[in-house]
Amino acid sequence: MSYRVTATSVKPAGVQWFSDANPASIEAYSAWVATLPGVISVTKTTPNANTIVRTYVFENQAAYTAYASAHASNTNDQQRQAYNNSNGITTTFQFLDA
Numbered sequence: 001m002s003y004r005v006t007a008t009s010v011k012p013a014g015v016q017w018f019s020d021a022n023p024a025s026i027e028a029y030s031a032w033v034a035t036l037p038g039v040i041s042v043t044k045t046t047p048n049a050n051t052i053v054r055t056y057v058f059e060n061q062a063a064y065t066a067y068a069s070a071h072a073s074n075t076n077d078q079q080r081q082a083y084n085n086s087n088g089i090t091t092t093f094q095f096l097d098a
Contacts, residue, residue: 003063017089040058
C-alpha cells in the first residue's frame with residue numbers, strides 16, 4: 001500500500017520562498033529527491049501566493065521513513081529549513097495511507 005505525505009507551507013506576505021531566493025539549491029534538492037528509492041511522485045500546488053502544498057507519494061511507509069532519515073541530513077534541505085525559520089515560513093504535515 002502506498003503512503004502519502006502532504007506538506008503545507010505558509011509564508012508571510014512580502015517574504016520570498018526559498019526556491020525563489022535560492023533556485024540552484026532547490027534544483028539540486030529536487031534532483032536528489034528523484035534519485036531516492038521508493039519515491040513514486042511529488043506534486044506541488046499553490047492555492048495562493050503565500051501557500052504551497054507538496055504531496056509526496058511513497059511505495060510504503062518504510063520508503064517514507066528512509067526518505068525522512070536521508071532528508072534530515074541533506075545540505076540543501078538544511079539551508080531551506082534555516083531560511084524558513086528566519087523568515088517565518090511554517091510547514092505542517094499530514095500523513096495518510098494512500
